[in-house]
Amino acid sequence: MKVKYYTGRTLAEAIGRAKREHGSDIILLDSKELKTGNNGSKLVQVSISVDEKKSRVKPWTPPSVNNALYKPKQESEVETREDFNAVISKILARKPKTLDQEKQILEELAELKEQISQLQIKNAGEEIKLPPNYQTVLQEMIKKGFSRKMAEALIKKTYQFTPSGPNASLREIIRAVKNELRPKFKIYDLNKSKKKSDHRVIMLVGPTGAGKTTMTMKLAAHPRIFAQKETVIISADPYGPSEALKAFSKMSGVPVIEKKREDELSSIMQKLDRYEVVLVDVAGNSPFAPNFLKKMEEYVKIVKPDEIILVAAMNMDIDDLFASAALYLLLKPSGIILTKFDETTRVGKFFSLMEELELPVAAFGEGKRIFIDIALPEESYIFEKVFEEKA
Ligand SMILES: Nc1nc2c(ncn2[C@@H]2O[C@H](COP(=O)(O)OP(=O)(O)O)[C@@H](O)[C@H]2O)c(=O)[nH]1
Ligand SMILES: [Mg+2]
Structure with a gap:
């Protein structure tokens, strides 16, 4: 041929x-x-x-x-x-040329796909088209510390389900948003024991400076929490109890037992049966320090708490709050106490945090004063701060 x-x-x-x-x-x-x-x-x-x-x-x-x-x-x-x-x-x-062309087409397609997904991300971030009253509440919520994602989802849902739709008043919209937020707020009643016996060991954990020691005193002193109960505070801080803790003990009559070493701690824990409430104030540890979890687990093994309460400060950046709280979740806390409400204007963070952690709230801290700056976990406390109106 x-x-x-x-x-x-x-x-x-x-x-x-x-x-x-x-x-x-x-x-x-x-x-x-x-x-x-x-x-x-x-x-x-x-x-x-x-x-x-x-x-x-x-x-x-x-x-x-x-x-x-x-x-x-x-x-x-x-x-x-x-x-x-x-x-x-x-x-x-000549085939590689064809392959090259195919490759080029595939690359162009991939680029197009990327552009479309970028466009979608951009659109999601853009202002959603809402009637002015909804826009006002949305902007207010973002200003108050709600994550944009959560605020937008809440407002969109509210818009869909509010009977007066686009004509809803600010009041109606806020009421509808509150109804959506309500289920996210769960209460942990410290006053009610989860046990049949009247001896409870409660351990407070959380990052250094979150306000654990201060909150231990506030809980022991609050008439509707532990003031009416036989309470003892165990200070397991290796640096010893703070001057504030010593002064509080003198003033309130609540004994403070200082245990610096772990072996001391385990022996004393067995001799506290006569107290109704044993509050264990452990040393603050950075959750990002090496061996953090191992150390905390050792504490848990010695203290054998009936309840672990996580303490976190509201003046922290929301991402830091998430990051440190997430690590403490590994200790399976039963509830959370949030402190330093007086040091933030972005109270909406609270709901974003609740949505992620799903922990019931045991108390709020709102200042340094032991006998005054504590609030019981009531939704009106948060709603008033977020929406600046009486519930
Ligand atoms: N502004 C404000 N300060 C607080 C609050 N709770 C605790 N503090 C202060 O935060 C600092 C650390 O508190 P402390 O209880 O020692 O934290 P701990 O390291 O977790 O035991 C102290 O100066 C407290 O007075 C609060 O709710 N508001
Ligand atoms: Mg402390």
């Missing part, structure tokens, strides 16, 4: 020449455009397979003709004899 090449101004012309010489049964192998001359005029070259032993080759189907419009000024005819395999390898050699 031999391969022959013919050229013409058009594909039809090139094929016509091939057919004139070899009859209409030629096999068309390939066709391509050739650039000739400096003026960029073009010719079409076809390669055909010719069986020289036979006078007629296999039936030939006319290919579709294109490129019929251009008019090259000169024409030339190239005829070469080549081995069929050489042509095949030439065609195969």
Whole structure:
């Protein structure tokens, strides 16, 4: 089998020449455009397979003709004899080009996909189209520390379900938002023991400076929490009890037992049966310190608390709050106390935190004064701070 090449101004012309010489049964192998001359005029070259032993080759189907419009000024005819395999390898050699094109298309598609997803992210971040009253409440909520995601979801839901729809008053919208928030607020009543016996060991855990020692005193002193109960405070701080704790003990009559070493702590824990409430104020540990969890677990093993309460300060950045609280969750706390409400204007953080942690709230701290700056876990406390109106 031999391969022959013919050229013409058009594909039809090139094929016509091939057919004139070899009859209409030629096999068309390939066709391509050739650039000739400096003026960029073009010719079409076809390669055909010719069986020289036979006078007629296999039936030939006319290919579709294109490129019929251009008019090259000169024409030339190239005829070469080549081995069929050489042509095949030439065609195969052109394959990477096709692959390159495919690759390019795939890359373009990937880029397009990326652009679409970027557009979606951008749209999600853009102001959602809401009636003005809804916009006002949304902006207020974001200003008050709600995460944008949570505030938008709440407002959208409210818009969908408020009967007066776009005409809802600010008051109606706020009432509807409160109804959505209410289930996120769960109360942990410290006054009610989870045990049948009247001896409870409660351990407060949380980052250094969160207000654990202060809150231990506040809980012991509060008339509706532990003031009416036989309470003892165990200070397990390696640096000893603070001056404030010593002064509080003198003033309130609540004994404070200082245990610096772990072996001391385990022996004393067994001799406290006569107290109704044992409050264990452990040393603050950074949850990001090495061995943090191991150390806390050792404490838990020695103290054997009936309840673990996590203490966190509201003046922390929301991401830091999440990050440290998430680690303490590994100790399986039963409730949370949030302190330093007097040091933040972004009280809405509270709901974003509750949504993630799902812990019931045992108390709020709102200042340094032991006998005054504590609030019981009531939703009105938070709602008043967030929406600045009486519930
Ligand atoms: N403003 C404010 N300060 C607080 C509050 N609770 C505790 N503090 C102060 O925060 C600091 C650390 O409190 P402390 O109880 O020692 O934290 P601990 O390391 O977790 O035991 C002290 O100066 C406290 O007086 C609060 O609710 N508001
Ligand atoms: Mg302390």
